[in-house]
Amino acid sequence: MDFKDLNTQSTFTAKELEDRRKYFEDLIKRRYFFNQGFEIYGGVAGLYDYGPPGCAIKNNLLKLWRDHFILEEDMLEISSTCITPHSVFKASGHVDRFTDLMVKDVKNxxxxxxxxxxxxxxxxxLAKKKLKPEEVKELEEIKQKVETFSAQQMHDIIQKLGIKSPDTGNELGFPEPFNLMFGTPIGPSGQLPGFLRPETAQGMFVNFNRLNEFNGGRIPFAAAQIGLGFRNEIAPRNGLYRVREFDMAEIEHFFDPQRPEHPKFKYIKDLKLPLLTAKxxxxxxxxxxHMTLEEAVKSGTVSNETHAYFIGRTFLFLVEAGVNQNNIRFRQHMSNEMAHYACDCWDAEIEFSHGFKECVGLANRSAFDLESHTKGSGVKLLAARRLPEPRKVTIIDITLDKKEIFKALKADGNELTKLIEGYSDEQKAELMKKFETSDSVEFNINVKEVEKKVQLPKALISFKVSEQMQQEEKFVPYVIEPSFGVGRIFSAILEHRFRMRDEKRTFFHLPPKISPIKCSILPVISHEKYNDAIHKLKVGLTKVGVSSKVDDTGHAIGRRYARTDELGIPFGITIDNDTLVDDSVTLREILTTKxxxxxxxxxxxxxxxMADGLxxxxxxxxxxxxxxxxASEEN
Amino acid sequence: MDFKDLNTQSTFTAKELEDRRKYFEDLIKRRYFFNQGFEIYGGVAGLYDYGPPGCAIKNNLLKLWRDHFILEEDMLEISSTCITPHSVFKASGHVDRFTDLMVKDVKNxxxxxxxxxxxxxxxxxLAKKKLKPEEVKELEEIKQKVETFSAQQMHDIIQKLGIKSPDTGNELGFPEPFNLMFGTPIGPSGQLPGFLRPETAQGMFVNFNRLNEFNGGRIPFAAAQIGLGFRNEIAPRNGLYRVREFDMAEIEHFFDPQRPEHPKFKYIKDLKLPLLTAKxxxxxxxxxxHMTLEEAVKSGTVSNETHAYFIGRTFLFLVEAGVNQNNIRFRQHMSNEMAHYACDCWDAEIEFSHGFKECVGLANRSAFDLESHTKGSGVKLLAARRLPEPRKVTIIDITLDKKEIFKALKADGNELTKLIEGYSDEQKAELMKKFETSDSVEFNINVKEVEKKVQLPKALISFKVSEQMQQEEKFVPYVIEPSFGVGRIFSAILEHRFRMRDEKRTFFHLPPKISPIKCSILPVISHEKYNDAIHKLKVGLTKVGVSSKVDDTGHAIGRRYARTDELGIPFGITIDNDTLVDDSVTLREILTTKxxxxxxxxxxxxxxxMADGLxxxxxxxxxxxxxxxxASEEN
Incomplete structure (x- = not known):
């Protein structure tokens, strides 16, 4: 058996691959990389815990991400809460649209x-293979497009194919949208409905003004956040791939849509990447x-330079983290699968032993989010750009007679005021025009998520028009959002880095930066005469920032090497009798075992x-x- | 105004202190250390976001914690989920006892x-000062002990003092327990009730067997976890002090209760700490x-050496992180305030400008948690200790006729089986004895949290007795739990490290390890001739692992220094014309400004x-x- 990866399916037969998967899963479980949460209580689907080596690898992966993106690009890292009030996800569209279609067993x-x-x-x-070619074609097409089908289309297919409830064989109802957010009421009265965030992004959007101010009003800039996301998946599966609680690392790069260039694009424009276009x-x-990023931008394949820049940077990150570069591709969303907020979206897909899976989403969200929250909160989320030369502009100041408005409209007055105060200059001009020809104007307001019409009489609003010389103009920034599923990348690294010397000696060949521990310290046999040398090595390694693990148990050295290999520890130092004589040790590397x-x-x-890659x-x-x-020492 | 800390109240008048607090809060807000979550939507009580400098300080604090505890002590770090099924918190006692007493306004x-x-x-x-001495005494006593009062006692005091609902003046109802856990149903059917964990601890207890196995069965060992906790506080307040979502860092040090010594206690036994005993x-x-830790253990003041070891290590951590050592004390819980799981508990309390507040809890939880989960799950959570010499023991194997039991008892049979399978050797012996004299034994089982009595007939159970030579014996480990409130320590550091040169120049003098950015790079004036030097410095600092921030805006150098001081950046490098001649720069330190x-x-x-403290x-x-x-450059 050679050292080829688990996921390069071509080099293994199906049987070999199945065996490798068994050894892989055994190693994950036996050395506690991760396990299903609450095992002793029977486990909960979609919840996983990381054991010591898994947790260390995850921490190293997050550190690499922070270095690669936040530090290298001077991003503004924030940390916002998971618990989020309903109003935020109402505005963002998640309350209405963050759903999957669910069918219910009509009996249970x-x-x-x-x-x-x-x-x-x-x-x-399809696996049964007794089908006519046209049946196969039809089924293949369904399989490929099923995610994009409407409820009616799915219902029709379920009826046509005669699909029943898998556990019971009962009939299935009509597909209904099921919201994937976990709900939880906030506060003792339970009157403030809340959700656990399904992504960290909204925390950056709602704090846009703070971030923009912190950055001195200069645009572009990027915010970043590492934190948890929660999705109440209907069908969690594939280990860490589709889970209900997960680590995310997200970037919101805010930029002027008139200037979508990126100053550092030149450094990666020649990177040639495998692109699977919507077309x-x-x-x-x-x-x-296969196309260079420069070609991808010039041909209009990727929406702009900044978008392409992050696609390139993402590729470099994944490879540095230990993902096989030949098993990465970038797939563009088709128009019918695009999320409600995106105007162009590419997924970094990684090939697992089960096929290509989305691990990073790279969306051009345009101005959707900032506009939504401006509308939802009544607070303007704007940046400013300097004008090439000052220009004269007409300013309309609106004064509302709030006291009378509240008297007339009660609680609706609040909504109406918020609406008008959030108006853009164009909307103000339009409104002024309406009042010129009418004594009362009708508005659509949202009251507890129901649209409602209210009238505002002319007497309660006044307009003041003035002219100003403007040095700069306000605009709503666009945003490019690279969003990383940390557990998915973690899984890919383990699959791609799994190696077998033979059936008893499986291990992970990880990049040293990602390895849970960098170096083992092993006396050749267990004896107290080696204690001073062990101590000296431990202290010396700690001093140069290298984590180490001592194994001075009585097991044979070969067995102890094998155990440190299982944890993916790349280097091992052995102390023997010569060490006591000449202060020398042996140093071993995991893959070559030399x-x-x-x-x-x-x-x-x-x-x-070596650990730092120098x-x-x-x-x-x-x-x-x-x-x-x-020969007896290493076998 | 001198450089004394915000919280050493003695050096400031009340007015000065109030002013300082205003400048402190202004700086926190203006430079975006943290803010209330969802501000643009009116904010949510008890939810806070960390802005860029706050987030960086928090990350550095967590890194220091990981280095100080996990790496230095070779702890097993894990990462378990926040979402937790009901069964876990039922077993741990949180469903029944993790409550605060709440009174409701009888009208609204x-x-x-x-x-x-x-x-x-x-x-x-008390603040009104028109009271008789005996009234003052009574009120002071109530204030001191109120947290420990029963519902009836609280009700009596509310009635006696005539306390009304603060917002409305309405009458208040009888105090009822309110559970502080956020509930959220898991899965699409909503049939699996769950909670957000109020502490990370349970994730380590339920994984005890995995951790013990990973550690090769050697005890003592410590597990550690850094992660989020959630508490639906009735009355969140004091900024980051009592919040609804917070970062925690917890350790569960499992040890043999027969061997509560700690091998490294000798290194800190002479540390003299301020202890506020229960007595x-x-x-x-x-x-x-003031007592050394050795005296504290010898006098029985602290429960054992391991407990005292972590008290000492906690003190050292807090001081290294930037908390004033003179503002730390360790307070022992009184018997009537001890949590349901603890047998001895000490809080590291830090003095804020508002008084002493708990920031770290150090509990001796005995065997409570592992026993609770053994009972709740039916899976034994045990460690083993080697016997001084092998001994002959009687082994009782129980065989249950599960088929018949399920037939007779239906779903209750499952609970009964789980109960008996979780029995200790002593319990098995006792049960065998009962069946010797009786044809049927009554058991108390829990069915959906209601206690229920069921009968097991003798025919459905059999006992096999054998003798074995035992090399080791099983036992339930005890646990010492140091539990850190990260946001609280973060707040204390900012308060203690706040400094004012004058009213316009406030700043944070942080330990370099904690500072959000280590070094600023400032050209003396904004000019492109300095760009190469800026680039060289940035690259060079990055190479030695020092984070830096360039400020090449056109502001006067003094103003730019002041701005970097506000962020707590300890060192500043200035580039001037001499730099271009002789490749030298100036280096400035924040506190001395030299x-x-x-x-x-x-x-x-x-x-x-300097950043590493070397x-x-x-x-x-x-x-x-x-x-x-x-003179114009630095003022």
Whole structure:
């Protein structure tokens, strides 16, 4: 068995792949990378806990993300709350549209996600292989497009194919939208409805004015947030892939739509990436085009330079984190699957052993979010751009007789005031015009989510018109949002970095930056004469910022190597009798299992530099004498 | 005005203190350290967002915590979910006992936390100063003990003092327990009730067996978790002090109750700390005793060495993080305020401008949690200790006729089986004895949280007795739990580190490890001739791991210094014309505002070493020539 990856399916037979998956899952479980949450209580679907090595890898992945994006690009990192009031998600569109279609078992009421149910049924049918070519074609088409179907279309397919409730065989009801947000009332009276955020993004949008001010009003700038998201999935599955609580890392890059260039685009414009365009999916053969980012922008394939810049940076991040570069592609959303907020969206998809899966979303959300929250809150979320030369503008100031408005309209007056105060200059001009020809104007306001018409008499509003020289103009920034599913990338790294020497010696060959621990310290046998050397190595490694793990148990050295390999520890230092004589140790690397002899005083810097990616194992191999252990020591 | 801290009240008059608080809050808000969540929607009580400098400080604080505890002590860090099924919190006691007493306004139904309402009323009354000495004494006593009162006692006091609903003046109802956990149903059917965890601890308890196995069965060991907690506070207040969503950092140190010693206690046993014992609060004058940790253990003041070890380590952490060491004390819980799980509990209390507040809880939870979850789940959570010599033991194996039990008892059979399978050896022996004299035994089982009696006939259970030589014995570990409120410590650091040069120049003098950014880079005036030097400094600092912020705006250098001081950036590098000639820069420190002249090639290592705490500013001042800026440059 060679060292090829779990997911390069071509090199393994189906049987081999299935075996590898078993060994992979056994290793994950046995060394506690992660486990299902609340196992001792029978577990809860869609909730997972990270054990010590998994947690360390996740932390390292987040640190790499912070270094790669936040620090390198001087982004403004914030940390907002998961609990979010209803009004925010009403404005953002999530209350109405963040849903999946669910069908219920008509007898026991159990809910199933309609698209996944159809997909599973179709896959199962296709696997049986007794179909006519035209049947296969029809089923393949359903499978490919099912996510984009309407409720009626899904219902029709369920009826046509005769799909029943999978556990009971009962009939299924009509697909209804099920909101994926977890609801929770806030406060003791329970009167303030709230949700757990399904994404961290809204925390950055609602704080836009604060962030813009913090940044001195300069645009573009990016906010970033690392934190939890929650989605009450109807059908959680595939381990860490579709879960109900997950780590996210999101960026909101705010920019002037008149200036979608990115100053650092030049550094990555020549990066050639596999792009699966909407066109290829909708009208073509679904094949991937390899294109430089510069070509992608020039040809209009990607919406703009800034969007393309983040696609490139995302690719570089994934590769540095340990994802196989040959198993990454960027897929553009088709027009019928685009989220309600996006005007162009690309997913970084990573190929798992189960196929390509979305791991990063890169959406051009245009001005949707800031406009929605301006409308929802009545607070303007605007940036300013300097005009090439000052210009004369007409300013309309509106004064409302609030006292009388509240008297006349009661609580509705509040909504009406908020609405008018949020008006743009154009809307103000339009309103003034209406009042010129009418004594009363009708407004549509939202009261507890119901649209309502109210009248405002001319006597309660006044307009003051003046002229000003303007140096700058206000605008609503556009936003590019790269959104990373941390658990998904974590899973991909483990799959791609899984290796087998033989059936008993499986391990993870991780980039040192991602490894949970960088170095093991192993006395060749368990004996107290080695304690001083162990202590010296531990302290020395800690001093150069290298985490280490001592294994001085009585097991054979080969077994202890195998155990540190399982955790993905890239380097191992062995102390033996020569160490006590000449202060030298052996240093071993996980993939080659080769060892060199090296003075203790050198080993700290060498391991630290390899862990930071400054030097390679090959260069170290070339510099120090090879050490040949007994056959019994390493097998 | 001097540089004394906000909270050393003695050095300021009440008026000065109030002024300082205003400047402090202005700085927090103006430079976006944190803000109330969802401001543009009117805000939500108890929810706060961290802006860029606050988020960076919080991250640095968590990194320091991870280094100080997890890495230095080789703890097992895990990451478990916030969403938790009902069964877990039923077993842990939170469903029944994680409550505060709430009184409702009898007319509008608004809820108020009873103890806080009484406290506020009493404080208000005391402030009026027209009371007789005996009245003052009575009120002081109520204020001190109100948190420990029963519902009936609170009701009596409310009636006696004539306390009304604060907003309306209406009568108040009888205090009722209000559960502080946020509830949220899990899954599409809504049939699995869940909660957001109010602490991260349970995630470590329910995974005990996994952790114990990962650690090779060696005990003691500690698990640790950094993550969110959620509490639906009735009366959130005091900024970040009592909030509804918060960062926690918790440790569960599992140990053998027969061996409560800690191998590293010797390193901190001589640390002398201010202890406020339960005795002093209950029967004494409430004064603090200064005692070494060794004395505290020997005198039985602290429950054991391991408990005392973590008290000492907590103190060292808080001081390193920037809390004033003179404003920390450790207060022991009185017997009537102890949580349901604790057998001895100490709070690290930090003195804020509003008084001492709990910031870290250090509880000896004994075997409570592992026993509760063993009972709740039927899965034994046990460690093993090696016996001094092998011993002969009697083993009782129980076989249940599950089929017949389920037939006879239906769903109750499941509960009964789980109960018996979770029995200890002692319980098994007892049960066998009962069946010797009886044909049927009655059991108490829990069905959907209602206790229920069921009968098990002798025919459905059998016992097999054998003898074994045992090398080790199983036991339920005890646990010491240090639990850190991150936002509270964050607040304390900001209060203690707030400084004023004058009313326009306020700043934070933070430990460099905690500072949001370590170094500023300022050209003396804004000019493109400095761009190369800026770039060189930025790259060089990044290479040695020092974060930096460039301010090349056109503002006067003094104003730019003041702005970086506001963010708590400890070091500043200025580029001037001499830089272009001799490759030297000036380096400034925040508190002294002194500057030295230093070669660019030296400055990277010097700043990096100061940021890591390896060298002091004083030693740098002694080594390099002092630089005297123009009067106009620094004021």
């Amino acid at each position: 009421g159990a809910g199933h996600r309609a698209d996944k149910l159809i997909e599973a049924f179709v896959e199962n049918k 290829s999916q909708e009208h073509g053969d679904g094949s991937v085009t 060892q060199i002899r090296i003075p203790i005083n050198d080993v700290f810097r060498v391991v630290s530099d 030097i390679t194992w090959e260069s170290v191999l070339a510099k120090y004498p090879l050490f040949k252990p007994n | 139904g608004a809820g108020h936390r009873a103890d806080k309402l009484i406290e506020a009323f009493v404080e208000n009354k 002093s609060q209950e029967h004494g004058d409430g004064s603090v005793t 500057q030295i002249r230093i070669p660019i090639n030296d400055v990277f290592r010097v700043v990096s070493d 060298i002091t500013w004083e030693s740098v001042l002694a080594k390099y020539p002092l630089f005297k800026p123009n």
